[in-house]
Amino acid sequence: MxxxxxxxxxxxxxxxxxxxxxxxxxxxxxxxxxxxxxxxxxxxxxxxxxxxxxxxxxxxxxxxxxxxxxxxxxxxxxxxxxxxxxxxxxxxxxxxxxxxxxxxxxxxxxxxxFPRLPKPDDPSGTIDARVLIDLIERASTAAGKDESMQMLTGIKIDTEGQDIIFGATDRFRLSCQIAQWSPVVDDSQHSILVGAAELQDLAKALTETDDVTLHFGDGTLSVTTARSTATIRLLDVEFPKYRALFPPEYGTAASVETAQLAEALNRATVMTAAFPLVLLDFSEKGIRVHLASEGTGTVDEWVEANVYGVDVEIKTNAQYLRQALAAAHTDMVTIGIVKDNRPYLVHPGTLTSPEMYMPFSAPESEYRHLVMPVRK
The missing domain is CATH 3.10.150.10 (DNA Polymerase III, subunit A, domain 2)
Structure with missing residues (x-):
């Protein structure tokens, strides 16, 4: 050579x-x-x-x-x-x-x-590289890392015609996003489970200008571009029917600036170490972020927000909420709450006509991130 x-x-x-x-x-x-x-x-x-x-x-x-x-x-x-x-x-x-x-x-x-490299199966469809990277990044925020529960370390990928759905959960949060792709066969359906870590590594090797082809094979997912060919062995385990876990209605909805809430959470968690748990009060005054740390002190901060529906207080892992906010990729997010001890929803955007949305429900076409609160 x-x-x-x-x-x-x-x-x-x-x-x-x-x-x-x-x-x-x-x-x-x-x-x-x-x-x-x-x-x-x-x-x-x-x-x-x-x-x-x-x-x-x-x-x-x-x-x-x-x-x-x-x-x-x-x-x-x-x-x-x-x-x-x-x-x-x-x-x-x-x-x-x-x-x-x-x-x-x-x-x-x-x-x-050196072992013979696997060959991709026939093309199943194409997807914009930026969309694929976004799908992987968002789903990975909710994927588990405990290898003893392998099914929770994966990202579930489903296709339904021109819709492609990425979902992941570690039992404490749940991520789901529906995007568009171009299948080779219009009414094709696929359902696979792929390791989140492997998909994250794949995303790092892609550029936003790549034309990406997906190949759904028997036991493997292949992803090809003009520059690269990747294959990943699928996880052969059952994944929860997670899409049914999203509550259809929420008693409280709050629209808030993403950065303001994230910064308030950062300030609150300087008072705690291993388990960054905070209390969030939702009322017509906005969102109150507070924390009482035994032997250390307290912190209180009000974040301006438009809150609709009943007043409610939830206790949550601040890190999980921060990651959900970051994955929204928007200046404003909406938080939907059933009641204090039920999972709450975070999704991009704001309610422009709240009276039309009560009881509130999030559009299925949007990115949705569900977080399990901590029992008080």
Whole structure:
């Protein structure tokens, strides 16, 4: 192999692919990055049997070949190379990496021992990259991290015609968003469960200008762009029928500036450490954020808000509410509350004609985030 590649292209591709490599690979081979060069381009791939990622980029290739080297070491080298064109060439049993006056060599690993990369199934449809990234980011805020409850570590993806729905829950909060995609078959329906962490890594490898194709396969989800091909093995566990958990009506609704409420929550939680629990009073005066910390002190703050319906007080995990506010991605949010010990809703936007919405219900087409309060 001998090729010449831009330093920025090499760094971007290698660092994206590195996310697929486990911190502690089961075998040395699975810690490698496969480099495949043809006459016009070069690709970098990693695969750990659970997921794969191939990133392609342009290069001036003199000698096509395929080699395997340590992914971690290649990434470390790519980070520190000078901002010069990079030459990569096989030199005996090593891969030489040269940029300016800097020269590195990496021992070659057995390319024949690297597992065969999975191939994507037939295309199922396309989606705007910005929409997909947003769906993943929002759903991930509610996904669980406890591997002993694997079903809660995933993101449920359903398609119903031109609607694509992402949902996730860790039992304490629930995220759901409906967006638009373009299916190959208009009335197609799919229902899969994919690891949230794997989807987050995928989102980091996408750019907002990518044209993204989704491939719903038998046991895998593949995501392809002009630059990359990713496959993720599906979670083979049942997921709760979460969409039925959203209450149809709320007795109280409050429209509030997202930043003001988030800042008040930040100030309140300096009074506590491990469990940032706060009380929120909703009344015609607005939203009162208060906290009493035994042996430390108290904090009280009123946040201006338009509150409709009955007065209510809830106790909640401030961190969960802050994350729900951040995921709304809007200047204003609306909070819907059934009563003090029932899950409350956060969704983007405000009520412009509240008398038309009481008892309040959130449109299903919008992003919705449900949070379980703490019993007082």
């Amino acid at each position: 001998e090729l010449r590649i831009a330093k920025s292209a090499l760094s971007s591709a290698v660092l994206d692919v590195l996310r697929v490599i486990p911190a502690k690979p089961v075998t040395t081979i699975l810690g490698g990055i496969l480099i495949e060069a043809d006459l016009a381009s070069v690709s970098f791939s990693a695969f750990d049997y659970e997921r794969s990622l191939t990133v392609m980029t342009t290069a001036d290739v003199s000698v096509p070949d395929r080699v395997l080297v340590s992914g971690k070491l290649l990434a470390n080298i790519a980070k520190v190379l000078p901002a010069k064109p990079v030459t990569m060439l096989v030199d005996g049993n090593s891969l030489a990496i040269i940029a300016g006056s800097a020269r590195f060599t990496l021992p070659l690993m057995s390319v024949d021992d």
